[in-house]
Amino acid sequence: MHEVLKAAQNGNLDYFLDRISDDRFLDFVLTISHQKSGDTVLHYAARHGHLQLxxxxxxxxxxxxxxxxxxxxxxxxxxxxxxxxCLKYILSCDVNVDSLKRADWTPLMLACTKDNLEIIQVLISKGSSLTLRNKDGWNCFHLAVREGHLPIIDYLYKQDPTIWRNVSKNGRTPLHTAAIHGHTDVVSYLLSHCQYGIDEQDSCGSTPFMDAVRVEAIDIAKLLLNKQKVRVNTEDKLGRQAIHVAAQSGAMRSINYLIHDCSVSPDVRCSSNKATALHIAAKEGHVTVMLCLLKYGADIDAIDSRGRTALHIAAGAQHADCVHVLLKNGAQCRIDDTGTSPMELAKKSNVVEIFESLENT
Structure with missing residues (x-):
């Protein structure tokens, strides 16, 4: 970093005072910026709070x-x-309070990613827009929800009680965002203050309940189920229900919750390909999820729309540990609709060895 930028970063006003009498120095300062970021002395002074500089x-x-x-x-x-x-001073300089950086982020949006309500209050008092959206379609409220700062969320809502209606470009609401980030208090607030529809789906068909299940936010799943009366069998665009989403992400606690507390069958099928949660866990290599499903009585030899069992899926994905678990628990080496056995799908040596050891017993 150039010494001029270092002086600005450190708030070394004397460095500049000692050189300002040289007209060429100021011209030089105007040309200096960080090689990678393009940050100027102004950026460093503002970032580090060096108001006098x-x-x-x-x-x-x-x-x-x-x-x-x-x-x-x-x-x-x-x-x-x-x-x-520094913020108050810059705003006194008659700047554009909603100037956009790359990806259409305003200063207010950046402030909403931090836990500093006073900064947000000052920006809004100077006319910063609550409705502008960045390139992903997120507004300041959406960003505050992602961070989980409830006082900021409450303040923004009181400034504009319709702000929660924002939907991102991929169809996600702030409720989706709060759920997938595990912010239970924020989800409770949104359900109390905002009129979200039951099981609102994003562009992939995911619901807030699915998002909560995906990240094992069980308290949020319970809140949505009890307070909003969501449905545990809603399907996404791939025909998957919550249990399939949980199996894909390896969320064993969610699997336990769905089967034990919500009475979801471990063998419920995806409507698109008839796969069960066991098929999906086998594809992703989630051994603990597979064992959990088997503990609840999942059909180990259930077939999907192409006649494949979880053993076919595990072998095709070269998950040796999954193949071992399935065979140990009695999975059959059946032929699928193309006439292919699980053994024929094994490519890696450790997977092949498991099947060969079975043949030799």
């Missing part, structure tokens, strides 16, 4: 709206890093 630089002709390679300005830096005094 920031004022000095602006008073000596530096444009407070200078952007780096991502389009970030000093205002973005002060907002993101919670530098309140």
């Amino acid at each position: 920031l004022k000095f630089l602006v008073d000596n002709g530096l444009n407070i709206e200078l952007g780096n390679f991502d389009g970030k300005r000093a205002l973005h830096e002060a907002a993101q890093y919670g530098q309140l005094d």
